[in-house]
């Protein structure tokens with residue numbers, strides 16, 4: 001696999017990053033995951049804008065322009081012959097040489113940028129979308145700036161492991177009784193013909209897929225309510241689902257062992273998945 005590191009395309013075994021990089025020492029970095037369908041990028045603009053916002057919120061300097069970023073994404077897709085899959089992008093603050101809690105001078109420190117591809121044939125035709133996934137509720141003990149897409153992913157990883165141990169696929173995180181989001185996706189329920197998902201704030205990541213799905217839902221005259229819901233309300237819902245760049249729209253058919261609806265994907269989530277895939281493919285770059 002060919003990867004991109006600080007201006008160079010290299011074989012992955014040739015790629016090198018300093019051990020003093022603050023991404024490695026302090027999780028001082030941000031990332032994006034963009035999916036590829038038909039060899040094209042899904043919602044590149046959305047991901048590029050959120051990356052800029054994450055960097056701005058952390059006073060991090062952008063290593064490349066958005067145009068350069070698009071070129072790098074496309075070049076990696078080409079070099080690795082990706083038809084369906086993902087591109088992972090990470091920008092870290094780099095390092096001034098030593099370990100220090102204070103940020104190094106941005107004028108004299110180069111940020112580190114890394115991109116690599118992950119081929120996932122069958123991403124759009126994921127059989128899990130036909131069956132739906134099972135989730136468990138766990139406490140949300142993450143920090144208070146979940147709107148910044150940082151590489152501090154230890155708790156979401158632990159959440160996935162808790163789910164695995166419980167025989168489930170993923171976890172929904174709960175704060176003060178209300179669901180915040182999934183470990184790596186935004187969470188939704190459907191009641192009657194209304195789609196309900198938590199409103200944007202610093203409590204959740206502002207999902208790029210979320211923005212697109214809500215736009216498509218409204219365009220299709222579906223009702224959308226952006227408000228918090230409890231895990232108990234979710235268990236009584238007609239449908240539940242999650243969204244993310246790598247799973248698109250994924251039905252949830254069980255929460256804490258309790259069946260949602262008929263225990264199979266309902267009407268709304270599969271329809272949204274279909275609309276999302278169709279519209280995103282059309283707009284892909």
Ligand code: PLP
Nearest residue numbers: 184185186205207208209244245
């Ligand atoms: N919420 C969290 C915590 C995530 O990690 C992710 C994606 O990685 C999402 C939501 C979904 O965001 P997006 O649709 O931009 O992939």
